[in-house]
Amino acid sequence: MTISGWAEICLVLALIVLAAWPVGLYIARIADGERSFLHPVLGPIERGFYALAGVDPARGMAWRGYAVALILLNTLHFLMLYAMLRLQFYLPLNPDHLAGMSPRLAFNTAMSFVTNTNWQAYGGETTLSPGSQMWGLTSHMFVSAATGIAAALAISRAFAAGGMKTLGNFWADMTRIVLYLLLPIAVVGAIVLVALGVPQTLATHADATTLEGMKQTISLGPVAFMEVIKELGTNGGGYFNANSAHPFENPNAWSTMFEAWLVFLIPIALTFTFGRIVKDARQGYALLAVIGIFVIAAIAIAYAAEAGGNPLLTALGVDPAQGNMEGKELRFGIPLSVLFNVITTASSCGAVNAMLDSYMPLGGMTSMFLIQLGEIVPGGVGSGLYGLLVFALIAVFVAGLMVGRTPEYLGKKIQAKEVKLAMLAVLILPLAILGFAALSLVVPAATASLGNAGPHGLSEMLYAFTSATGNNGSAFAGLTADTPWLDTTIGIAMLLGRFAFLIPVLAIAGSLAEKVKVPASSGTFPTHGPLFVGLLCGVIVIMGGLQFMPALSLGPLAEHFTLLAGKTF
């Protein structure tokens, strides 16, 4: 680890918080339907959308109505993407005449993008046309991100006041988030990325003749605009197979810092949005503190693991000064590779600028563990905030058990119904991750996909279902993912991780919204101080993390110790 490396890391983290604060307050305003500086331009488009859709944006929806609207829109969107991928050959903007996807790969890919996972069982530049990347994948990145943010807004509103019957209007939330938040940042961000070297063209490739006279076909495409929403919406699906490690997605240190900043911008901003919606900014700061503790600890562990290099290679005569460079790009070095990969796995982005499969065991485990915590520190856009709130409810419940009082969070009494629903949501994660991973490790059709042997093979499979269920989308990419077994089971894990978690959470919101707000008394457990921050961190580690320790012991931890003993597989 070097001082200049930490300086790079701290600079990016500081710039994130600095920008997230005003953006968070801005999100609270547009969520309320207030006018912003963009209304003179985009206001007519917003009203046009409502008119065509037959929507009254002022009419609130009860939680069931909100959930039905959310699921219906996402179902239609899933079907549309499935059709687009299957019919790619017949659709325009496909100059290389690429064939449509197989049914199982189209199912997996459509599920992946609808759930904001962006798991890449396909190879971007070799299987998808510029058209499919644009109206297929890019548009889904906007809509799935907006879906998550809308749900987070709905749940935040449940804490705002007492006796509410509704959580807001889903159609208006979606429209406003896309028009006033995601699209403007994406437009500006795309220009920045192009200026830094990211292509944005309808050409699919350029044919070069190298200095040694060989042919080199260089894949191109409308990359920049997809790249920016891929980060901003914590989506993570790259235009190219190598994702953000590809020089065209991420040409230099500037672009990787900018992309890392984009990934965290909205998840961090939403903690400020939450503080504004519940009319107590300190509540948002407490959540931010919890996020900060996990993120900084994770960066420190992963940085230490990678910076020392691979002892097995050092023994052969490789200089460890550069760190573990297998699967890393020289222009990022260790600090920016580690920062980027921690940020994209702490959020549910899943973009990678270095290959996690080749990380040192503890470096790769850090990313895996961050996802297993439930993608909540800070997690994906929106989904991270509502996930963190579920853990906050469990934390006050635990605190209530210790002192024998009915727990409250933000003046709302947390009772059996909410705690049961919270546990239902939280238990989906280990069920899908451990269940599917265990099954896949005994099914020969699945183990044939493993790219590495020994404990690392177990890590590969565990990571795949961790990533899918957490809706992250990154991978230990040595795993051959496009097989009937994995396309199907990973598709189901993504579905469960997104919607089986979201529906109980919306039900909690509906139940809490109706409750009266109890004024704070001397017996109220304050949820903005260091005691609560510490308690919430503890609950996240114990409830979210500890159940994965046996599996992690067999995978990355076992690999770490065998590596120290000099054993290879």
Next chain:
Amino acid sequence: MANAFRPAFVLVVLLTLLTGLVAPLAMTGLAGLAFPFEAGGSLIEDHGRIIGSALIGQNFTGAGYFHPRPSATTEPDPKDASKTVPVPYAADNSNASNLAPTAKALIDRVKGDLASAGPAPVPADAVTTSASGLDPDISPENARRQIARVASARHWPEDRVAAIVAAHTEAPFLGFLGETRVNVLALNHALDRMQAP
């Protein structure tokens, strides 16, 4: 449910048109006007012929050129499409080795590359594959160790080659943002241009 169908359907269509068609096409046009070189892939031309992209590495094997990092990219086997063959720096199929730090295949590959890499300690980037397989850069130390070979193949004094390497070494901005690196294609292109004025 039924009354939610119209807004769901209409919004899916409108949002797809806006974010999947209008916006990306508008941005393509705008980017092409504002930054034509970058938007087109930073392609380098020499006498009207594209020799590569400033951002994408390419393979060099000749003794008179600086060599890039090893690359794990592949192409489909011309004899059997279900298999792949190694093709370093295949810029239409970015890929990494994805080998675990404990993989025997990794250790064996590095052992093989070390045999021709000169005295230990060897800079890590000289024997490890990058994440994209298209890394355009090498470390200054890696370049320094190749100067003697390049100079002797070109019958140039070593100082002359070393000066070109130094001119193509990019230092971190403000001393800490980014890594010190040498773009291999730019370096080799500079060597060629010096030879043929």
